[in-house]
Amino acid sequence: MNSVQKFSQMIRVFLLSFCFLIFCNSTIAQTEGDSVIQVGFTGSQPFVIPGTDSEGISVDLWREVAFQGDLNYELTHFKNVTAGLDAVKSQTVDVLVGPITINSDRAANVTFSQPFFETEMAILAPKIEQGFWDYVKPIFSTTFLFGVLGLFFLLSIVGVLLWVVERKTLTPEGKNGTVRGIGNGIWLAIVTMTTVGYGDFAPRTLSGRVIVGIWMIVSLITATSFVAGIATTISQIKGEDETITSLLHLEGKEVAVPDNEKIIDNITTVGGRPTPVSNIDEGFDRLANGEVDALVYDVIALEYTFNQHGGDEFVLSKKNILPQNYGFAFFEATSLKKLVDIEILKLKESGEIQKVIDRWVNSGE
Template sequence: MKFFRQLLFLQFLLFGVFTSAQDTIQNQSPEKYMIGIAPTPPFVEKSPNGFSGLSIASWEMVNKKLGWDYEYKTYNSLAELLHAVEQGEVDFSINPITVTDQRMTKMDFSQPYFISHTAIAQKKKSNALAVVKNLWSWKFISAILVLIGVIFVFGFLVWIFERKKNPEEFGGKGFQGIKEGFWWSAVTMTTVGYGDKSPQTTGGRVIGLVWMFMAIIIISSLTASIASALTVESINNEINSVADLDRFNVVTVGSSSSEEFLNMYQINHGEVANGASGIAYLVDHPNDLFIYDQPILTYEVERQQLQDEIQVLKKTLKKDYFSYSFPKNSTLIKQVDPVLISAMKTMEWSRLMENYN
């Protein structure tokens, strides 16, 4: 009997300890988690009914298993959101934050839930306008003027030799005779060969022979100059490496991973508030570049219906991994990561990703 009394006492004691521990855990856990977000379409979008987007939908899938009570705290910019995470103003953020070495020293990250790229957006240029612009360039005009001058010199020399002994073809005094010589020189250079004029004197034929060979060289050089003038614009606009960015005025979103990338390669750049303002900036600055996350660039171009004006280049600068972000040494990441990884293996997650790719 004494043994049973002791056993019963022990059960009551264990029940009390268990209840006390459970109360302690509940008291330590917040009633509601604060999740920091900043509008970043198509990942986080504000609507009349709340928030939507890929990041919102992914978190709702994860929270089906976690069952946490939470509320969103909105920030106006990426810089403000990152500062809030670093300072612990929020418990974590589900915004598409790119994992970088610099950020990993200030905060912790979950398993990446989206793979993206840093891309380049620029305003489309009309090939016809580029051709006209180059044809009116001083380099092209000066080449034409030099050519006209050379044609005139050889026409004048032939006229000097032919004006007396071949007056039928090169006759005439002053302007009339020089005009005939200029005509012959131009026809000879272009190898049209009308045959209406031909030198008869020895001096005229020597000039003609020299001019024929020189004309071949000049025509080849002129063709190369024209081709260069017509293609130099497109060559200068090609972007094949980070070094090519130095030829352009570049803007990006402040405090973004794109800005870290530009700073790392010492590329001078300006800042805009977000993806929407960056695309709007390109409309007014047709020669500049906007560098940011590829899916956000593509979405904003389509949302603002600027597909005919703005293009997102296929050439990308780097690969990015989007993750949830947590204050440094947060214990929540150990609870979120396993559930996030499990959710990423489901068909529901695959369908979600397909809707945003």
């Protein structure tokens, strides 16, 4: 074989190799472009709307991300977050979207995206109107009655002492006016305590003035303590019947909460009795049926439910309870996660995420 033939053969081999590389690259690019991302979604309404075909905040946010990133995907619904995270760990799905709380326990098994929403817990409770009995009931409380009886007993002692040392002044009839004299002594003690000072009776003897002087000082302390005790009693009794609007009002109450250890511990700490529920619909049903006194849940889900069913029967209280972040879950940090992180940040910066949330929350009004 001469040199010309060898050169010609080398040219053919080079051209064939070049064409083969172009074909492979084209095939790979086409395969990557046509690859379908498996996306799981989960959550309660309004993040996932029951009875619909892939609708809710979670899915709308993913669609925005996928549109901006030019991603092909298939959606799979999971009943709850636990089932969805198990699918991520087994790599059945590439990403799980929804109101997935970012915490250390979950971060040990999966990788989270940038938080797409900062949320908190809120309280939904029946509205309780104050009636006439609620305002007069403190007067018949044990604390109030014991306070009145104790004060009357103290006034009686002072009245008797004044009668003993000021008998002729308080009862001109002398020994024959015992009942009237003690009554006048009690009257003098009352007007002295209240600083009215009508002047119809006044101590004339040194002993009487000493007793009245001591009583003036004692009565100031007694009256102040008595009024403070009554005010405390009234506020406590009214507080028990008022609408639940804060964590402190949950003491001794049955409270429906998500099946989340951190939330359950917080409700237990304030003296509440938590009842875990699987979703907000179950929690609201328990509240509406009177099985629980309040419902503590994600503020977005509660606001959506309140707008749909609340009316004038319930009160929604936002008290910055247990702030937390929501994100999407991946098995590991991949190029897909990086793309999603960038698109989430863009949507947050443009305010589009808040618009999606507001649109779904307000749709329940």
